[in-house]
Amino acid sequence: xxxxxxxxxxxxxxxxxxxxxxxxxxxxxxxxxxxxxxxxxxxxxxxxxxxxxxxxxxxxxxxxxxxxxxxxxxxxxxxxxxxxxxxxxxxxxxxxxxxxxxxxxxxxxxxxxxxxxxxxxxxxxxxxxxxxxxxxxxxxxxxxxxxxxxxxxxxxxxxxxxxxxxxxxxxxxxxxxxxxxxxxxxxxxxxxxxxxxxxxxxxxxxxxxxxxxxxxxxxxxxxxxxxxxxxxxxxxxxxxxxxxxxxxxxxxxxxxxxxxxxxxxxxxxxxxxxxxxxxxxxxxxxxxxxxxxxxxxxxxxxxxxxxxxxxxxxxxxxxxxxxxxxxxxxxxxxxxxxxxxxxxxxxxxxxxxxxxxxxxxxxxxxxxxxxxxxxxxxxxxxxxxxxxxxxxxxxxxxxxxxxxxxxxxxxxxxxxxxxxxxxxxxxxxxxxxxxxxxxxxxxxxxxxxxxxxxxxxxxxxxxxxxxxxxxxxxxxxxxxxxxxxxxxxxxxxxxxxxxxxxxxxxxxxxxxxxxxxxxxxxxxxxxxxxxxxxxxxxxxxxxxxxxxxxxxxxxxxxxxxxxxxxxxxxxxxxxxxxxxxxxxxxxx
RNA sequence: GCGUCUGUAGCUCAGUGGAUAGAGCAGCGGCCUCCGGAGCCGCGUGCGGAGGUUCGAUUCCUCUCAGACGCACCA
Numbered sequence: 001x002x003x004x005x006x007x008x009x010x011x012x013x014x015x016x017x018x019x020x021x022x023x024x025x026x027x028x029x030x031x032x033x034x035x036x037x038x039x040x041x042x043x044x045x046x047x048x049x050x051x052x053x054x055x056x057x058x059x060x061x062x063x064x065x066x067x068x069x070x071x072x073x074x075x076x077x078x079x080x081x082x083x084x085x086x087x088x089x090x091x092x093x094x095x096x097x098x099x100x101x102x103x104x105x106x107x108x109x110x111x112x113x114x115x116x117x118x119x120x121x122x123x124x125x126x127x128x129x130x131x132x133x134x135x136x137x138x139x140x141x142x143x144x145x146x147x148x149x150x151x152x153x154x155x156x157x158x159x160x161x162x163x164x165x166x167x168x169x170x171x172x173x174x175x176x177x178x179x180x181x182x183x184x185x186x187x188x189x190x191x192x193x194x195x196x197x198x199x200x201x202x203x204x205x206x207x208x209x210x211x212x213x214x215x216x217x218x219x220x221x222x223x224x225x226x227x228x229x230x231x232x233x234x235x236x237x238x239x240x241x242x243x244x245x246x247x248x249x250x251x252x253x254x255x256x257x258x259x260x261x262x263x264x265x266x267x268x269x270x271x272x273x274x275x276x277x278x279x280x281x282x283x284x285x286x287x288x289x290x291x292x293x294x295x296x297x298x299x300x301x302x303x304x305x306x307x308x309x310x311x312x313x314x315x316x317x318x319x320x321x322x323x324x325x326x327x328x329x330x331x332x333x334x335x336x337x338x339x340x341x342x343x344x345x346x347x348x349x350x351x352x353x354x355x356x357x358x359x360x361x362x363x364x365x366x367x368x369x370x371x372x373x374x375x376x377x378x379x380x381x382x383x384x385x386x387x388x389x390x391x392x393x394x395x396x397x398x399x400x401x402x403x404x405x406x407x408x409x410x411x412x413x414x415x416x417x418x419x420x421x422x423x424x425x426x427x428x429x430x431x432x433x434x435x436x437x438x439x440x441x442x443x444x445x446x447x448x449x450x451x452x453x454x455x456x457x458x459x460x461x462x463x464x465x466x467x468x469x470x471x472x473x474x475x476x477x478x479x480x481x482x483x484x485x486x487x488x489x490x491x492x493x494x495x496x497x498x499x500x501x502x503x504x505x506x507x508x509x510x511x512x513x514x515x516x517x518x519x520x521x522x523x524x525x526x527x528x529x530x531x532x533x534x535x536x537x538x539x540x541x542x543x544x545x546x547x548x549x550x551x552x553x554x555x556x557x558x559x560x561x562x563x564x565x566x567x568x569x570x571x572x573x574x575x576x577x578x579x580x581x582x583x584x585x586x587x588x
Numbered sequence: 589g590c591g592u593c594u595g596u597a598g599c600u601c602a603g604u605g606g607a608u609a610g611a612g613c614a615g616c617g618g619c620c621u622c623c624g625g626a627g628c629c630g631c632g633u634g635c636g637g638a639g640g641u642u643c644g645a646u647u648c649c650u651c652u653c654a655g656a657c658g659c660a661c662c663a
Binding site: 029032033035036040042045046048049055078079080082122124161163164165166270293294295296297298307308309310311312313314316317318319321323324325327350351352353354355358379381382388415419445446447449450451452453455458461462463464465466468469471472473475476479480483484528531532535536539542543545546547548549550551552587588 | 590591592593594599600601602603604605606607608609610611612613619622623624626627628629643644656657658659660661662663
């Protein structure tokens with residue numbers, strides 16, 4: 001909670017209590033009428049009924065009971081029963097000093113001692129990343145950082161799509177093209193080559209070709225199916241090809257996620273979970289959970305409180321093969337065995353809501369995870385084009401992530417060169433930072449669960465609620481501080497003085513809310529709260545900046561106080577963008 | 589058909605059981621002898637619709653309209 005709110009509540013609750021009312025009525029919230037006050041308490045109205053008194057009377061009593069507390073500049077009751085509060089500048093300055101002195105900006109360490117596994121990758125091997133993978137990566141990376149800031153131990157797992165028919169398709173197509181490779185010779189007993197007989201770009205072409213072929217050529221489809229089984233059985237030639245594919249893909253994926261400043265702690269995949277399937281299924285059978293339905297083996301997950309049908313969770317196909325849900329469940333078996341997480345958070349397309357409902361229920365019924373382990377599904381919406389339909393290339397195809405990123409960087413570079421005098425290398429580097437900020441902020445500033453419109457021009461416009469605007473504000477503060485530090489008597493240790501005017505006070509008030517904003521983002525699994533907060537901080541800073549000449553201020557203490565104030569603003573903003581997953585250049 | 593989600597300003601989006609629902613963009617008008625004008629300051633329109641609960645509803649509930657999405661052997 002915001003330190004100001006917390007302190008005010010302590011006073012208000014005591015006042016309600018001393019007047020003979022329930023102290024829970026002393027809840028304080030930020031004012032929705034900034035023209036009247038900074039904070040307000042509506043407890044008098046809530047309590048009016050219970051105590052059979054006019055709300056205005058209660059508000060009057062309470063306000064009078066604590067009016068002489070030094071935390072208030074003003075506390076007054078207003079009809080019909082609001083208690084309006086204005087914070088004393090001296091008290092505010094002290095509270096801001098506490099925020100600035102705290103290692104986590106007074107973010108409550110709610111996650112201390114808790115371990116969370118976050119699943120926010122899901123790319124398929126042998127296929128390029130496309131924009132569909134973007135949201136999971138951006139949102140997941142941000143949540144990982146936010147959770148860590150609140151004290152959680154977080155393990156980010158990429159959860160590769162590296163199993164199933166797609167692998168068989170690739171192998172069969174490879175065999176069709178190069179049947180003489182030793183991998184396909186059952187009699188071959190020597191070592192296989194260290195180098196793959198194909199490149200990544202070969203793979204990117206092979207998969208769609210094979211996929212198309214299997215649809216028209218039944219014999220090929222059958223062969224691919226058999227190749228899949230051969231891989232699953234561990235036939236060493238197929239296993240060796242599999243290793244080649246993984247090695248090539250992972251190298252490429254790391255490079256691409258690196259560009260997004262997205263990092264995973266675990267590079268596990270669906271293939272890693274396969275070994276856990278037989279025991280898991282045996283256990284389900286032993287518990288009597290597995291039932292036959294229309295030829296398949298399923299776990300019923302309908303619950304009595306359901307007001308509608310929830311289809312059963314499919315564990316085994318009628319041909320005995322396992323499915324999507326089977327793998328996800330086995331992955332949970334593995335995660336429980338290896339990490340004992342307190343929570344597993346999935347950042348996945350919201351269209352998979354039903355799937356995860358089934359998986360979570362099955363996991364609980366089967367005792368795969370401990371009863372106290374939280375399973376959370378954060379479903380995100382689709383990234384749409386300006387036409388409101390899912391984002392596509394101009395030709396109507398799926399856009400590769402690399403293309404999207406380079407398009408943004410190019411546009412950012414053009415913008416920087418318009419008004420900058422940077423040399424080319426520096427400009428390129430800054431363009432990448434600005435581009436990433438535009439991309440991530442444009443995504444994260446929306447509620448994760450909703451679809452949003454991707455509009456590069458808007459995200460990069462450098463005006464309004466955008467990543468570049470935040471970066472600009474940060475760079476501006478850095479620039480002032482740099483100039484200040486060249487002065488002979490520069491000191492970064494000035495104490496923050498009580499605000500002298502409205503814009504200074506507004507900035508101080510805003511900065512005190514940093515920890516609360518981060519806790520809110522964490523508790524609600526909502527990075528957009530960070531965006532909103534740092535945007536407000538940026539606005540507050542820019543208003544303050546516009547009304548004060550910091551470096552030419554003649555009052556030394558006042559000047560040092562302002563330096564401390566904008567340093568605090570800088571720290572809050574840089575922390576904010578770090579939690580969103582990007583960073584600011586020195587100049588732009 | 590069943591279900592889930594969404595509907596807030598011309599556009600893109602926030603938001604809350606409380607007073608007068610906020611930003612940005614677009615439009616109009618101001619501000620550079622000044623630490624970065626990628627900025628600042630003004631100007632106006634809106635909670636899809638109907639009921640209900642409540643002292644008070646855009647927020648909670650029911651119904652309704654519209655759109656997106658999901659409904660077992662793909663992942």
